[in-house]
Amino acid sequence: MTAPPTSCDILIRNGHVLDPGSGLDGRMDIAIAGGRISAIGPDLDVTGAKRVLEMRGDDRYVVPGLIDIHTHVAHGATTAGVGMGCCDPDEIGVRSGVTTVVDCGSVGVANLGVFPVHVLPRARTRVVVYVNAGSHAHTMPGWADMASLDEIDDRAIASCVEHNPGLVEGVKLRLVGDIVTEAGEEVINRSKKVAREHGVPLMVHIGDFRAAERPRPDRMGEVTRHLLEALEPGDILTHLCTPNIGGVMDDAGATLPLLTEARARGVVLDPALGLGNFGYAIAAEQAQRGLHPDTISSDLTAGGQSFQSLVECMAKFMAIGYSLREVVAMTTGRAAAAIGKQDEIGALAVGREADITVLDLVRGDFGFVDTTKASFGGGYGIVPVATVRAGELVAPGWGPHPWGWLPADAAEVAR
Ligand SMILES: [Zn+2]
Numbered sequence: 001m002t003a004p005p006t007s008c009d010i011l012i013r014n015g016h017v018l019d020p021g022s023g024l025d026g027r028m029d030i031a032i033a034g035g036r037i038s039a040i041g042p043d044l045d046v047t048g049a050k051r052v053l054e055m056r057g058d059d060r061y062v063v064p065g066l067i068d069i070h071t072h073v074a075h076g077a078t079t080a081g082v083g084m085g086c087c088d089p090d091e092i093g094v095r096s097g098v099t100t101v102v103d104c105g106s107v108g109v110a111n112l113g114v115f116p117v118h119v120l121p122r123a124r125t126r127v128v129v130y131v132n133a134g135s136h137a138h139t140m141p142g143w144a145d146m147a148s149l150d151e152i153d154d155r156a157i158a159s160c161v162e163h164n165p166g167l168v169e170g171v172k173l174r175l176v177g178d179i180v181t182e183a184g185e186e187v188i189n190r191s192k193k194v195a196r197e198h199g200v201p202l203m204v205h206i207g208d209f210r211a212a213e214r215p216r217p218d219r220m221g222e223v224t225r226h227l228l229e230a231l232e233p234g235d236i237l238t239h240l241c242t243p244n245i246g247g248v249m250d251d252a253g254a255t256l257p258l259l260t261e262a263r264a265r266g267v268v269l270d271p272a273l274g275l276g277n278f279g280y281a282i283a284a285e286q287a288q289r290g291l292h293p294d295t296i297s298s299d300l301t302a303g304g305q306s307f308q309s310l311v312e313c314m315a316k317f318m319a320i321g322y323s324l325r326e327v328v329a330m331t332t333g334r335a336a337a338a339i340g341k342q343d344e345i346g347a348l349a350v351g352r353e354a355d356i357t358v359l360d361l362v363r364g365d366f367g368f369v370d371t372t373k374a375s376f377g378g379g380y381g382i383v384p385v386a387t388v389r390a391g392e393l394v395a396p397g398w399g400p401h402p403w404g405w406l407p408a409d410a411a412e413v414a415r
Contacts, residue, residue: 007048008033009391015055015062015358019348020325021333030062032354035391040350051393053386059362063328064348065099065355065389067335068092068310070203070238070272070297073127074106077114085302092300093125095397096309097384099355100335100345101125104203104238104272104299105132105172109156116164124389126355128339130170130203131157133191145177152190154197161198169339170236171195174205175223175246181216184223188230195235201340202235203270207242207277220246221255228258233266236338240271240293241286243279243372249286259291268338273313274299280320280370287320295338296330309400311359311382315407316368319378324361356388362406367413375413381406 008031017024017040029044030037039046055062073089086106093101107114108131115129134151146152161168173191175184188204195202206224211217224246231237237259240248248259263269271278271293286292296317298310314327322330336346345355362381369375383405384396399405 006031006033006038006046008038008046009049010051010053010388010393011044011046011049012053012062012356012358013055015060016058017062017348018325018328019064019332020329021064022347022349024348025325030348030356032388032391035354037348037350037352037354040348053358055358059360060385061324061328061359061361063357063359064332064346065387066097066310066331066357067100067339067346068098068297068300068331069102069236069270069295069335069338070104070299071101072106072299072301073101073103074111074114074119076118077107077111087300087302087305089119089123089125089127091397092298092305092309093123094387094389094394096311097357097359097387097396098310099126099357099387099389100128102128102130102170102339104130105174108132108135109153109160110135112160112167116167124392124394126345126389128169129167130172131160131168133171133173133194145174146179146187147177148179149183149186149190152187152194154190154194157194158197168198168200170201170203171198172203172205175227176205176208178214180208180223181214181219184219185226188223188227192230202231203238204231204236205238207239207244207247209244209276211245217245221251224248224250225255225258228255228262231262231267234268234340236268236270237262238270238272238297239277240269241273241279241283242277243282243370244277247282249282256291268294270295270297270338272297272299273308273316274301275304275307276371278316278371280368280374280376283317284320287322293330295335296327297335306400309405311384311405312400312407315366315378315381318380319366319368319376324380354388354391357384358386359383360385364406365410366407367410368407369413377410378407
């Protein structure tokens with residue numbers, strides 16, 4: 001059956017469409033009209049496309065718009081402890097091949113107003129907001145970590161939610177600071193109560209690189225185990241591959257069974273690499289044990305965005321042995337499901353808002369450095385070529401490095 005020719009705004013022609021969640025993997029065209037995907041298929045009969053993106057080469061892929069479920073984009077809230085150190089959402093979003101970013105607790109309820117007033121109205125990237133459980137942000141190491149349980153102000157959060165319907169889509173807790181060893185279980189329980197009260201997921205940061213300097217670092221493992229028992233389906237454990245104290249591989253004999261149970265009941269395991277929470281050896285051991293992350297996220301901050309990108313985080317997992325198909329799944333369909341938006345984003349389907357990323361897979365001899373300063377090699381880099389967000393075409397920026405998007409040369413890293 002041949003459908004009549006249709007017109008469209010953008011035609012992405014003859015690309016290698018890869019959407020693991022929808023089972024698409026092959027050469028086809030995608031037509032976009034009115035901000036939505038209007039047709040997908042081989043050799044679409046489309047006339048009058050206002051713009052045609054001709055895809056050439058075997059290594060150019062058309063994938064659902066990438067979703068980064070751990071970023072910091074409370075851009076403009078530049079007070080230490082309340083949002084300092086955040087990225088422009090479009091810089092790490094649409095100009096980096098990413099159509100949706102989740103801000104993970106860059107600000108607490110004290111400063112959450114920065115989103116509806118300053119950030120959301122001008123971002124082209126879709127921004128999802130998770131409020132910090134503590135009133136002030138505790139995003140950055142050493143900046144005003146939660147000092148007391150009173151900082152979890154459930155009434156202020158409830159009032160904020162009431163006055164900003166739909167704004168708060170999750171609660172973020174950073175299990176860092178003396179309070180964790182003193183009262184970590186209570187911190188977790190109170191934060192979870194807030195999340196449940198508003199029917200949103202709780203995302204929890206594990207691992208504290210300063211734990212060794214704090215009283216009772218030995219408590220960190222107990223607290224992490226309490227967390228693994230407390231997390232419910234849809235909650236998110238972030239920094240799965242952290243080498244810091246409090247990570248899931250500490251006391252693995254006691255911790256891993258709880259982690260396995262947590263995953264089995266639907267807790268999301270996310271690595272959120274950042275600069276401070278990715279151990280290559282840990283990620284490789286987890287891969288060997290079959291403990292694969294559900295998602296890949298960047299944890300980008302203003303400081304981190306000149307060192308890596310979400311696509312480079314994907315390349316790091318390819319260096320461990322994950323396939324392109326797997327890392328795309330982890331940043332599209334699975335990432336969408338992790339934040340409860342699988343019916344809206346993360347897939348290429350007719351009728352959906354047109355969030356699409358065009359990527360080049362580049363083979364090479366690349367080098368990476370992890371949080372422990374250990375270097376490792378990989379055979380792939382990923383470069384964003386074009387982003388379509390709600391039907392609008394956006395060109396990518398320069399990339400995180402002085403030379404652009406590709407990871408460093410292995411020879412440079414070895415030096
Ligand atoms: Zn973070």
